[in-house]
Amino acid sequence: MVIEALVTSVLTVLIPIYVVSFLLYVVRVVKGPTIPDRVLAIDSLGYDLAAFMVVLSILLKSPLMVVSGLALALWVYAFDIYIAKYLEAKEMGE
Amino acid sequence: MNLREAVIAVSIALMIALLAYTIGAGGLGPIAPSRLRDLAVSYLINTYNPWNITKSALSLEAVTAIVWDYRGLDTFFETSVLFVSIVGVALVFRGYREKLGLGGKGLSEIVKTSTKVLTPLILIAGISIAIHGHLTPGGGFQGGSFIAVLLVLMSVVFSLDFVIGSGLTSSKLLMLRSIGLVGVLSTSVALVVLGIVLGTHAYIFQNIAREGSPLSMPTWLLDRPTGGTLLFFNLFEALAVAAGLSLAFLVLSLRESEVEEALGESEWYE
Amino acid sequence: MLLAGLLPLFLMGAAFLLPGLSLVIKNSKFFRVYSLAVCTVGFFMALAVALETSRGRVVTYWFGGFRPPLGIVYTIDSLSSSLALLSMFILTMSTLYSTWMVRSRSEYLYYTFMLSLGAGSVGCLYTGDIFNFFVMLEVLSLSAYVLVSFYRDNPKAIEASIRYAIVGIVATSLYLLAAFIVYGSYGTLNMADIAMKSRHPDAVVAYSGKIFGDIAFSTAIAIALSAWTFTFKAAIFPNHFWLPDANPEAPTPVSALFVAVIDLVGAYGVMRFLHTLFGAGSVIEALRHDILLLLHVLGAVSALVGALLLLVQTDIKKFIAYSTISHMGLAFMAITTGTERGVSAAVLQLISNSLSEALLFYAAGIAIVAAGRSLDSLGVLRRNKLASTAFIVGLLNLFGIVPLLVGFWSKLFIFMAVLEVGYLASAVVLVVSTGISGIGYVRLMNYLARSTPKTREDSRLRSYWVPNVVIAITTLALVILGVAVIAVPEVSKAIADAGRAAVDYVSYVRAVIGV
Amino acid sequence: MIDLVLVVAGLVLISIGVFYDFVGAIGLLRLPNFYTRLHAATAGAIGGAVVPMIGTALVALGADYLGPPRFFLAGAAFASSILLMVLAQAGSHAIARAAYISGEAPREPILHDALKDRGGE
Amino acid sequence: MGRVSGMSDLVITLYTIVVLSLVVNIGISLYGVFTRPSLVKKFICLTIFSDTLNSFAIAIGFRRVSDTYPSIAVLSSVPEELSELATFAETAVDPVPQALVLTAIVIGLAVYMFLVGLIVMYYRHYKTTHVRVVEGGSVG
């Protein structure tokens, strides 16, 4: 019971900081100015959101939801790679 | 903003205003209700209910149970839509010839090696999500799309040459997809066929014994429930989706030089 | 009834096998025979289902063995079964016609989509579940987009397909939104359940319990959204633009299918939603009346617009497409009278329209192969007595002045139906649009009799027996039906039954929920 | 007792993670150009994501009020953190390389550019 | 509920914000579909549009539980007795919209895949992704 209270209260305090940093990431996405900047911001946003989802699954007491974090991290990486390929190559299949 | 745009804007605004008003006026029940719709309660009670087995899917996961058992027909035709779309892409690009040796440098060595390391991990994560579809969140489509995005990733990172060269040609993917779909189809009618053989009645998409049709799929494997047909559906669906989506991407990302020959030979007869 | 549940699955499964088989079998003849066989079997399955539902019976099939609000159920009354029979008939005919008309290196792909189109159409008509209706609508629409773009070397075909697809996606998405809203407020997806609860908001049904929200508001917006979708599918006035774009660019057998498969589903949707689900006696009676009136006006407008635009066409396929718009408008006028008689008239109109448009396309197809799509090329048909006779029969049927043909009776019934509810203006519109389109039809006959087109060489022109068989069967169907509507009481009763089935929600609900 | 130690250690790691998350966000905003921002993003990915994931795994092992699925949570969180170590560096490198080759992002300010005369290749 | 009503109001307000933002998104993306001339932009707007509809459905399926947060619609272990199921049904969210949305997402994906094929083909023919305005076509 002590553990539950401890975990819940600490996480509840930490979550606003997470949300603020997400907002700051989004500011960078909106400001740009270039595509790599935006992608970089999305990249960090995605990884941190993945971690956030993992953390949130403890707070929401639904351990089974944790896989979504992994999925987000993986496909944000994939998104990175697509944009990188776009910038580098002449054709996507190259 | 010209007149046409203004008309569109106004009508859309009207639509969303109506929608918002409907929601605000309680058209969909109270906002953030504390009681569920009764149908949802029926599903939740029955999803794993050994005490009322004729209504149950014997799956711990209510969403997978609804997707593949209670509303299995929807999902079957959803897979068909995917099938139609993938074959449609093949139709629009028909006549292409996959060519090896068009060259392809892919991305840098570091990305290549990292993706190489990731490959088995993503693959096993996808398979794991598919085979635990009736126990944890996930299922056939989720697992299959994991694997499909892996193939997309490989064709981007290593180049198309690498993917085709390692044996994943479009006809092989088509074959895999057909196997998956035929698996889904035969799982859905398996008990009907068995019922005809044994002389009893069974429904299409039947999973566990129902009133008047006593046939049932195996419900336990070792120490966990299998959800009857759900395990098979998830596996076949994962195969079909993985093969199908990568096929579609493969065809879409063909290089222009591979397609332009096919475009030259006109086969337009009206 | 296992057969009913199996039919769409059977068509779709047959389509699944085709690309797989293509890796093994390279001979395109096999695919023609295969898909023709599948369609024929499907037609007889639909026929069996239709016979089962005659005399007002409602057949249900529970998928997975779950009781209706819990699982998906196919609910087939004489309305849906007769329309499905029509769909399957035209599908079989078109497939047979395609074996002559369509030549391509990858024919198996073409037949795959024909089969999935049939599966989608029959699934839409049979289903008793609004979400399943959406899924089948997507099967149908996607197959249609693909088939429109079949001649991908023709830039116009690609363009038409894109336009059709973009607006089509929005339309089906709006239907999806309507389905979500209905679930949100009714707490169920089953059509019979909804039909019951819209009349008796206090009803408690096993498994789905009571309604959840204020159904008056949500029903209104759901009807508005889904009506938009259905007018799009049925090519009614503000949403008619896709048909003259897309239909002519599709292969001719597919153009022949459009009315019997896609427009039909749109009209069926309106019948189901505005008569069975949220029909007379439901909570939004007054609003429903207004919506019906609006749709009636739209139907009248599209009847006129179609007839007027038809006059200026120089392309055979576009001509027939505009004629379709006009006739779908008439069907809509009949549906939206809100009476049993109106719906039966609309069913007859759909049958007559589908058969004769298909007949026109089949006959014109020969001319198109020989000389292209301009109206001049119709002169080619003079060499083929059967085709030219059939073409004239089709035109007369659409014109609707020959009492031996079904088109006459359908127009007469529509006329009576609109007069019955006192819409005098609509009766005038009916007559005027018939007159205007009549000018067009006479013009077409003139081309048929006089024009001397330049023909071209084509290997398909060596033998005509396949199109001739198709044309003969379709013409016979048209004539026999026209006689039977009056002479055979069973047929006229069946048509009346189909109309009653749409309005009679009680037996629909009773068959599914059992109260 | 061991539970409490695990949970506290995990919470400390999560807090460090939150801090680096914030550092990453601020760095992304304050640093002058794309290449310098890359470093802040790395801090956000490793310090801000891998560390709290490991922390969550520890917390999950300790928090027995979550029931048997907590092993699933711990395992998946740990597996995600391992994957993230591979993903983050490959992603950063890929986008940096692409930006350099395509010249999409301005390189200034930069004091020394060993790649300049090679055109990025 | 046994809670301060101010708290409850706050939750309802926040939840209304979610739903209304989704409704606004429907409007914006639909506007984009109909007014932007580029097919690629239409494609992107369409994906946003259908995503928004799906989110809307998920929002319909959410519920509130007194004292705690609702749980996912997955049983965490094989139930031993019937009462566990009743508790589950009292705390879990609505699984039906999730199942429907799952289907809808896949269908959307399928349609968009094909649309991309068409757009590529369009570009091969016309060398542009702009929709040409021909003979009164108003898809625009």
Next chain:
Amino acid sequence: MEVVPISIAAIAALLSVVATYLAVRSRDMLAAVVFSAVQSTAYALIYYVLMAPDIVLVYIPVSVGILPAVAVLLIKKTERYES
């Protein structure tokens, strides 16, 4: 207790409106893809907070993994800027 997750959902929803607006407005298609990825991520967070992990698992591969890949491919094959 439930205020925290719901406020996260509300913030994500507002963010998604901004991202959608920018995606519709921007003339650079690649930027539009990037903005729509932000919108997808925000939606994924909404799904997560509204307790739909199944949807998150299917939505993320589709909407961050496949559709952007296809969209980028499309832009590569056609043109990047709306003229």
Next chain:
Amino acid sequence: MGRVFSYLAVFSMIYSFYVVFTGATSAFSLVLGVIASAVASVVVKPVLISRDLKVSDAIRLFYLVAYYFYYMLVAEVKAHIGIARIVLSRKIKISPAIVEVPYYVGTSYGMTLIAGSITNTPGTVVVQVDTKRKVFFVHWLTATTYEPVKAREEISAEFERYAQKIFG
């Protein structure tokens, strides 16, 4: 023998990841996992391993990976404190530069390990790699030297010592 061992190595890697990932405690998961991992290892082995492994490789690997992570941890902590200081200070003081950093490992896995370590420590990012000349081009946030050899001492020498031993 070597072939079988290669498969076995891949299989055990996949299977251990699977067990960690699912937190498997049930026989159902464990048994199905064996089948799935076997299938997966057969599929990916040609992609993953080009030369056959030997048994002796495996034991050495284990220790080295442990050491490697130990060093990595130290470097990470240092670098993270550094970046936090830079970012949160009132005026940002940086000296960004792209420098050449040579490396000497032979295999691509070793190279990736080093590059990954460099990128994963904030403050240095590998922008480009030339596998022919065996040089990384590293973007360095607080560059102190532009000399390749000296830069290697500061950035990657420690990583490389372990990478050399792990992947030779």
